[in-house]
Amino acid sequence: xxxxxxxxxxxxxxxxxxxxxxxxxxxxxxxxxxxxxxxxxxxxxxxxxxxxxxxxxxxxxxxxxxxxxxxxxxxxxxxxxxxxxxxxxxxxxxxxxxxxxxxxxxxxxxxxxxxxxxxxxxxxxxxxxxxxxxxxxxxx
Amino acid sequence: xxxxxxxxxxxxxxxxxxxxxxxxxxxxxxxxxxxxxxxxxxxxxxxxxxxxxxxxxxxxxxxxxxxxxxxxxxxxxxxxxxxxxxxxxxxxxxxxxxxxxxxxxxxxxxxxxxxxxxxxxxxxxxxxxxxxxxxxxxxxxxxxxxxxxxxxxxxxxxxxxxxxxxxxxxxxxxxxxxxxxxxxxxxxxxxxxxxxxxxxxxxxxxxxxxxxxxxxxxxxxxxxxxxxxxxxxxxxxxxxxxxxxxxxxxxxxxxxxxxxxxxxxxxxxxxxxxxxxxxxxxxxxxxxxxxxxxxxxxxxxxxxxxxxxxxxxxxxxxxxxxxx
Amino acid sequence: xxxxxxxxxxxxxxxxxxxxxxxxxxxxxxxxxxxxxxxxxxxxxxxxxxxxxxxxxxxxxxxxxxxxxxxxxxxxxxxxxxxxxxxxxxxxxxxxxxxxxxxxxxxxxxxxxxxxxxxxxxxxxxxxxxxxxxxxxxxxxxxxxxxxxxxxxxxxxxxxxxxxxxxxxxxxxxxxxxx
Ligand SMILES: Nc1nc2c(ncn2[C@@H]2O[C@H](COP(=O)(O)OP(=O)(O)OP(=O)(O)O)[C@@H](O)[C@H]2O)c(=O)[nH]1
Ligand SMILES: [Mg+2]
Numbered sequence: 001x002x003x004x005x006x007x008x009x010x011x012x013x014x015x016x017x018x019x020x021x022x023x024x025x026x027x028x029x030x031x032x033x034x035x036x037x038x039x040x041x042x043x044x045x046x047x048x049x050x051x052x053x054x055x056x057x058x059x060x061x062x063x064x065x066x067x068x069x070x071x072x073x074x075x076x077x078x079x080x081x082x083x084x085x086x087x088x089x090x091x092x093x094x095x096x097x098x099x100x101x102x103x104x105x106x107x108x109x110x111x112x113x114x115x116x117x118x119x120x121x122x123x124x125x126x127x128x129x130x131x132x133x134x135x136x137x138x139x140x
Numbered sequence: 141x142x143x144x145x146x147x148x149x150x151x152x153x154x155x156x157x158x159x160x161x162x163x164x165x166x167x168x169x170x171x172x173x174x175x176x177x178x179x180x181x182x183x184x185x186x187x188x189x190x191x192x193x194x195x196x197x198x199x200x201x202x203x204x205x206x207x208x209x210x211x212x213x214x215x216x217x218x219x220x221x222x223x224x225x226x227x228x229x230x231x232x233x234x235x236x237x238x239x240x241x242x243x244x245x246x247x248x249x250x251x252x253x254x255x256x257x258x259x260x261x262x263x264x265x266x267x268x269x270x271x272x273x274x275x276x277x278x279x280x281x282x283x284x285x286x287x288x289x290x291x292x293x294x295x296x297x298x299x300x301x302x303x304x305x306x307x308x309x310x311x312x313x314x315x316x317x318x319x320x321x322x323x324x325x326x327x328x329x330x331x332x333x334x335x336x337x338x339x340x341x342x343x344x345x346x347x348x349x350x351x352x353x354x355x356x357x358x359x360x361x362x363x364x365x366x367x368x369x370x371x372x373x374x375x376x377x378x379x380x381x382x383x384x385x386x387x388x389x390x391x392x393x394x395x396x397x398x399x400x401x402x403x404x405x406x407x408x409x410x411x412x413x414x415x416x417x418x419x420x421x422x423x424x425x426x427x428x429x430x431x432x433x434x435x436x437x438x439x440x441x442x443x444x445x446x447x448x449x450x451x452x453x454x455x456x457x458x459x460x461x462x463x464x
Numbered sequence: 465x466x467x468x469x470x471x472x473x474x475x476x477x478x479x480x481x482x483x484x485x486x487x488x489x490x491x492x493x494x495x496x497x498x499x500x501x502x503x504x505x506x507x508x509x510x511x512x513x514x515x516x517x518x519x520x521x522x523x524x525x526x527x528x529x530x531x532x533x534x535x536x537x538x539x540x541x542x543x544x545x546x547x548x549x550x551x552x553x554x555x556x557x558x559x560x561x562x563x564x565x566x567x568x569x570x571x572x573x574x575x576x577x578x579x580x581x582x583x584x585x586x587x588x589x590x591x592x593x594x595x596x597x598x599x600x601x602x603x604x605x606x607x608x609x610x611x612x613x614x615x616x617x618x619x620x621x622x623x624x625x626x627x628x629x630x631x632x633x634x635x636x637x638x639x640x641x642x643x
Contacts, residue, residue: 009502039499040512041539061539068497068514068535076495105500190602200606202566217606332594363605364612366597367630377612377633384610385583385641396640417605445643451470452632452639454523459625 009044013139018045020135024128030116032092034128037063039098039105063109067096084125086118093121097129101136108132141171143240146182149189158186161229169233171240179292184236186224192415193292197236259309260340264413266317267294267333277320280312286323287333294333297323302331303371306339334414338370341410346402351390354405354420360387362417370414374456375399379407387421469552472631474517474533475544475576476557477568479507481590481618482533483517485557488621489531489628490519497535512537516547544575553584553631557618560592566603573609580609584634588616588627
């Protein structure tokens with residue numbers, strides 16, 4: 001049961017995605033980090049500083065689980081499927097957004113600092129997601 | 141002393157290597173070790189995959205971590221590393237020799253008069269004697285079947301469904317055995333002998349003598365029988381569960397599993413016949429509760445037992461309904 | 465009032481058939497969290513569970529027995545205890561046609577120690593042989609574990625019912641001896 005690197009994501013695609021999430025983070029205030037994962041829970045790239053005691057692979061798996069639950073919840077409430085979901089904490093928001101292209105299903109997770117409000121967070125994450133979706137179309 | 145060694149679960153290449161190693165060690169051991177190919181019936185078995193069988197010593201080389209205090213009744217396990225080295229192999233032979241000498245010096249039990257024994261035991265004893273490739277004809281009233289040792293496994297060839305055969309053999313009670321060369325092609329239903337013995341034993345009348353054998357002791361199953369290979373019903377599932385969890389007298393087993401003492405005795409004997417390891421301990425006095433030492437386990441909070449049991453019963457009813 | 469516990473868990477590695485088993489047993493369509501499987505090297509199938517499977521069996525008296533399945537891939541290990549919480553028993557599914565299936569089984573026994581020590585676990589091997597069933601019984605007894613082992617096709621309701629019957633017997637005896 002070894003964790004194998006995800007075979008469907010090429011290194012060029014990975015690099016391009018990393019480029020976009022770095023831009024997104026520097027382009028909008030309040031983002032602590034971004035993490036992009038496959039919908040089945042493998043980390044593709046992230047901006048989590050090494051100094052932080054966070055395991056990106058664990059986070060990728062849990063973000064995928066969370067998105068999976070959101071989708072299931074939406075479907076069972078007759079809302080078809082989820083586009084994203086929000087976790088509120090005393091230390092800032094965590095937001096997941098699902099990104100789908102014809103070849104890839106991904107989850108983008110963003111962590112915001114305490115000062116960022118819902119509107120700002122959703123807006124900045126939507127922009128980042130659009131950028132990634134663009135990249136995916138390009139590399140399809 | 142002549143001793144046999146077999147391998148089990150290795151690739152043909154690995155078998156060749158081991159064969160060569162055994163050849164190299166041949167003049168360095170006290171006993172005469174002969175390599176007899178793949179199988180589990182030998183004095184010593186080198187096993188690449190977990191296996192059971194008629195052997196006294198096993199060297200597990202599976203690549204799984206094994207705890208030191210293994211509970212196995214009849215087989216002595218020796219540790220060694222894979223791949224084997226010559227010195228490792230010599231050490232295995234040395235230890236296996238001492239185990240085998242100790243075992244063979246035990247007094248052999250007196251052979252019983254086979255006609256007086258229950259049909260199931262008669263069949264089990266006779267079938268145990270046949271050698272690879274040999275066949276035994278079993279005749280009971282107007283019914284016949286054959287037992288054949290094939291590739292280390294005892295198989296029954298019959299022209300009846302196994303359950304029917306089992307009840308006819310038990311009903312006939314006295315069986316006639318004969319060693320034969322030829323098996324008529326009409327005997328086409330092939331079943332492992334163990335499945336037949338199991339089914340027979342569970343229909344076997346229970347004598348006072350049988351009860352005596354199991355009475356005044358507590359019994360514990362050290363493994364589950366291979367469910368699915370034997371015909372089972374829910375009282376057996378409950379007995380398996382109970383007896384694998386704690387050593388229990390036949391009286392308490394009957395009470396807790398909600399069945400008769402006769403059924404408990406039939407079941408224990410059936411387990412014995414198919415080689416499920418059982419450990420029996422003398423109990424101090426008849427009828428004393430043996431439930432006192434409970435298993436100390438981390439359990440989730442138990443709801444009121446009655447409600448829990450009724451839920452389980454409704455689930456069982458529902459599952460049965462869905463199937464019928 | 466203490467509630468009656470009524471949750472049964474399905475565990476085991478990727479492709480073992482947890483989602484399939486819960487679909488087979490559920491009265492209604494089971495809910496699941498399947499997504500596209502991006503790791504076909506690990507196991508070649510179209511989708512994989514990322515959070516949980518959920519199904520239920522409706523009993524006569526309006527009670528429900530809940531069936532929960534975990535996502536089998538090891539990187540979801542942090543999710544397992546969340547799904548497992550409150551389970552009274554488990555079916556451990558293993559696919560004997562996978563290369564490292566015996567170690568996989570041991571891995572899951574280690575990951576759910578409570579269910580193992582209370583004996584509330586049935587090992588259900590699929591795509592295996594009688595011989596492999598005996599191997600597993602032997603392997604378990606060498607680990608000083610005494611658990612029931614069956615051959616079960618998770619697409620076959622009758623076979624799953626037998627597995628559940630054994631689990632029920634297990635739970636009944638557990639309840640009785642701890643009364
Ligand atoms: N031929 C055969 N196929 C089986 C058997 N059992 C299961 N399968 C198939 O194996 C696959 C199992 O897949 P799932 O049910 O998704 O497995 P899972 O355990 O939920 O896997 P994850 O959610 O990825 O952890 C399905 O396609 C089943 O139809 C079997 O006994 N024989
Ligand atoms: Mg699944």
